[in-house]
Amino acid sequence: MTTTTEHRPHTGHEHAHAGDCGHASVQHGDHVDYLHDGHAHHGHGDHYDECDIEGLHVEAEAHEHTHGDGCGHEAVAHGDHADYLHDGHRHAGHEGHYDEH
Incomplete structure (x- = not known):
């Protein structure tokens, strides 16, 4: 996965992510990213920061629907x-x- 030191706040996000929020999560260095609407972000103070997810492979939950x-x-x-x-x-x-994308 590509990482960056650039601080890129994700704006307009009202949903609070946590282990049971329903979004896929992946460990990313010293934090957990949540995959949401085609991008990944993590909590940072009072907002979420965007993370680069290029090359990230996270398998979705199993489901019978095709x-x-x-x-x-x-x-x-x-x-x-x-x-x-x-x-x-x-x-x-x-x-x-x-x-998950």
Whole structure:
């Protein structure tokens, strides 16, 4: 994963992240990033900071639902594939499972 020393506050975020907030989390150095709406951020004082997630591979929770045309979840173009908005997450198919994006 790419890291940066640049301080990039994430604005307009009303949701409080925690271990049970429903968003995927990943350890990132000395803090935990929460994957949310296609990006990662972590708590920093009274706000959240953005983190670079390029190359990050976080497998989504297992679920029986298969995403695709007509599945009922909104598709969002993401590079060379589509992510599907699912229960507050963005899922992308990857080698027999879904990744969090």
